Amino acid sequence: MTTSERQKPVFRFAPSPNGELHLGHALSALLNHDMAEAEHGRLLLRIEDIDQTRCTPEFEAGILRELDWLGVGWESPVRRQSEHFPEYRAALHALIERGLVYPAFLTRGEVKTRVTAYEAAGKSWPRDPDGTPLYPATDRERPEDERQEMLTSGKKHTWRLDMRKALDLIGELLFWTETGDGRSGEIAAEPEVWGDVILSRSDAPSSYHLSVVVDDALQGVTHVVRGLDLFPATSVHRLLQVLLGLPQPVYHHHRLILDDAGRKLSKSQGDSGIGELRASGMSGADIRRLVGL
Template sequence: MERLDGTVVTYRTRFAPSPTGPLHLGHAYSAILAHDRAKAMRGQFLLRIEDTDIQRCRPEWEAQIHDDLRWLGLTWPEPARRQSEHLAEYDSVLNDLAERGLIYPCSCTRGDIRAALSAPQEGAPPTGPDGPIYPGTCRHRAMDTRQPGDALRLDMRRAIESIGNTSQFGFQENGPLSPGHHRLDADTLLNGTGDVVLGRKEIGTVSYLLAATWDDAIQTITEVVRGADLFETTFAQVLLQALLDLPTPTYYHHALIRDETGKRLAKRDDARAIAHYRAQGATPQDVRAMIGL
């Protein structure tokens, strides 16, 4: 990777928010941390707008993302990649997986899944990065039976069979919470992750899992900096990287910013929105101090 001045970039990371609400202190922590790591390694920091949720994303939130990040002193190459402008790429990936028999259409609602998992059993139903582990109700369906409103799920068992020995794949974690090398495990993928959604019910849109995996490869991201809540998602992404012959970056999962009760911040926490602190007269240095950076 080269900059315009010809210097070689050996480190590249990104901050990838969804424009579904205001950025809060948790976003500030993740963005500043990634920006600082890129600066320390003489690398590059990218902004990516993950706006595939067509029902919730708003242009005014996207504009505020740019405004808040610039106010914090962050810089990135323009234009930022917007996922909504690359839906054809994701569709091509889904078509490839479909031709290989690795995905299937699913009409199950969340209520259907809860009902299917409510049969008498010991303990609570297992959950994974996608929520409750999908029981496989629609796994028998062929792609030509897809109807409007059907999601597309990865057939985890077929995917594992496709790549062979899962332990040959894994990722390096550079974050402080679970440092070291983590290998894929077939049993954990089958029983702890399950048949994750890759294509959303709105035809033409995709899940975070697929879009982020593809974009990290297209943008030659060398280290993914993000919250610890996405650590378990990494295993499914590494599996996708193996299926699609994509490179695996290193990962840095950081601790989450939480409120006084220990609850992690969400976009509905307007009282902790960056714009709120700006309106109160805070400086970027004040925000850094609040989040421990």
Template sequence: MPNSSSSSVLRFAPSPNGRLHLGHAYSALYTWNAAKLLGGTALLRIEDIDAERSKPDFVTAIFDDLHWLGLDWPQPVMQQSDRLDAYAEAGNVLRDENLLYPCFCSRSDIAASAEGSDPDGAPLYPGTCRHLDRGEQIERLERGDPVQFRLDTERAMDRVGMLTFSVVGPLVTDRPQIRHARPERWGDVVLQRKGTPTSYHLSVVVDDAAQAITHVTRGRDMEAATDIHALLQMLLGLPSPIYNFHKLILDDEGKKLAKSKGSETLTDLRAKGWTPDDVRRAVGL
């Protein structure tokens, strides 16, 4: 992949399940600055596969906040809720390769039997349903038991062998370095849920390929997830972008800003009279 040409394409992909805060502002501004350094283009993508939490009002607020920051992007904007068929097709490829299996375990089941945790700190799935016989799988599916479909990571790794991805940093114009991926530390991740033919991991690699993304700028908290994305790209025959991991914006307690804990939003700051320059100064740009 090129790393300094007009063919460079980057993306900022927020989820409309709340209003943007300073962490989002930094990530967006960083991505647009990186695109400028590369002489390329920054796209906006709306990651709204979570139908229960995603709201149209939040999509409108994202557009409004980003325009207020002085950012613009090509139209139309990709929204994941419009692309469920594409994700289902990718999932079918993995099913045909016998790389997905149905899992009927609840969160409490997993917490009770897990040995260790994944890089996010969640209980590591122990593979309980990986060895269910086909008859029991069919019976439980026909009965309508709650189900999600997991990637058989060990089998997938056997298919691809040694797995790597390219990283640049701290500047996107730096020379790429090769890093070895370690998907096994995530265990058998969920790729599909009943009623939703995708997950973050599956949709993001499908969309990056569809939009010809050459560089992915993401926070350091997402660095470990790149292991899974590199594996899915290889399994699905998709190109692998160059990755760049930027700093996180932390609160007064040294913790990452988050919608879930009510971090102050850009809307709040605007109501206080903040300007886009104030935001840039606050995040170190």
């Protein structure tokens, strides 16, 4: 990479190949493309394919095809997360060495049972911004000898961030710079509302939170442009950036494309893909107008 390339703003579009691109993805891709051009910057493409059970080469090929049809260009090579597991393991190991993460052994079913019983008594279990119950303190407070015994036995586990310990360690308020469609300016991060987030699963070397901050740093990303649904998660990302000594990008969280019922578009709900719209006779310019660009 030349000195002039390092000095340019760097944007990235980072889809997961677990379904077809829909209009919400088109808005994000086109915004990244347009903002990179306006800033005389670079646009990178990252394929977030950590979930090897749902991500397929066929969906990836479709993503590349539809982006090309939309007129979105990107630099080569494409970064695929599945080719960079060692980097995520190294970041996780650094946090383990500092005692900032712990092995969590409770299954989803066990957590659900506890939450259900607790709320059946008329009490409210705390939940994260996505509405998921926060993880119980059981494994965080588990005695070290018992924890080591369970690890030695090979019991399946995830690795979770000890949120209280992490916040105590940095001992400062966190902020990020926001230029998006919601609030803008210096935004106070609130990672504590997420509780002890997962950083690595038993079936994957990294979670979204960990891999995205590692990738953005390694790729030199200076501007993160993504949907408003990820606005709350930025609090966790800022915390991880500080803990791992990673640079801080500027964030731009854009409006979401909603359906007639006011629900954001989703692959899992079978919302119309870009390929289907293209096959119906629409042009790239038509898609731009549909997403309000």
